[in-house]
Amino acid sequence: MNFFPQRRALAEQIYEQSLSPDEVTRRLAAARGDVVDEAEARSLIAWFCRRYPNPIDRMRYARRMYLESTRIAAID
Amino acid sequence: MEGESFDESELFRAVAASGARSLLFGRQAVVALGAPVLTGDYDFWLAIDDIDKFNRALEPLGFSPTKTPEQARASGRYVLEGDTRIDVLIARAASSADGERLSFEDAWTRRQTLRAGAVEVTLPSIPDLIRTKRWSSRPKDLEDIRFL
Numbered sequence: 001m002n003f004f005p006q007r008r009a010l011a012e013q014i015y016e017q018s019l020s021p022d023e024v025t026r027r028l029a030a031a032r033g034d035v036v037d038e039a040e041a042r043s044l045i046a047w048f049c050r051r052y053p054n055p056i057d058r059m060r061y062a063r064r065m066y067l068e069s070t071r072i073a074a075i076d
Numbered sequence: 077m078e079g080e081s082f083d084e085s086e087l088f089r090a091v092a093a094s095g096a097r098s099l100l101f102g103r104q105a106v107v108a109l110g111a112p113v114l115t116g117d118y119d120f121w122l123a124i125d126d127i128d129k130f131n132r133a134l135e136p137l138g139f140s141p142t143k144t145p146e147q148a149r150a151s152g153r154y155v156l157e158g159d160t161r162i163d164v165l166i167a168r169a170a171s172s173a174d175g176e177r178l179s180f181e182d183a184w185t186r187r188q189t190l191r192a193g194a195v196e197v198t199l200p201s202i203p204d205l206i207r208t209k210r211w212s213s214r215p216k217d218l219e220d221i222r223f224l
Binding site: 014015016017018019020021024027028031037041044045047048049054055056057058059060061062063065066067069070 | 082084085088103104107108109110111112113114115116117160172173174190192193195197210212213214215216218221222223
């Protein structure tokens with residue numbers, strides 16, 4: 001039996017569910033103090049902007065990759 | 077296939093030429109600023125009096141509104157459906173769960189513009205974009221805030 005669709009639906013539900021103001025504050029405070037996480041975010045942004053200097057191209061990439069990922073998930 | 081013929085340059089050229097006061101927000105605004113995250117749709121925050129201008133400008137690109145301007149004004153939201161999906165917010169202001177309020181007029185006054193060749197993309201300032209992300213406060217919004 002393939003559990004992938006159920007797992008994906010559960011993951012999407014968790015990802016899309018609003019958090020309480022306290023939880024938001026806690027998570028943002030934790031992320032703010034994470035030097036490794038911040039360096040990784042900066043590195044990813046730098047790579048993305050080097051690869052796609054034009055903001056229109058960045059948005060096109062984000063939309064196309066999203067569509068591709070949903071098509072792959074549908075096949076799985 | 078959905079999304080294959082849609083072109084971002086045409087969309088933003090039409091939006092800029094429409095004369096409607098609109099701000100790109102949501103995840104594509106975060107992407108435009110350089111965050112490598114994925115999304116399938118576009119979100120615009122539109123001045124409440126500019127619905128007709130906005131819809132007319134996007135009609136030649138194949139976008140149809142799901143509500144009349146009157147219905148959209150009453151509900152505060154509508155969708156433009158075409159080869160991709162455009163969610164349109166037309167609230168005069170919105171607040172996060174902890175009560176921080178942001179009005180369209182303030183966000184418009186503080187807006188920023190990204191140049192993409194001959195095309196311009198208008199979006200809220202980064203602090204205002206973070207405020208809009210706190211309206212829903214989902215894990216995906218916090219991920220976007222981390223990049224901002």
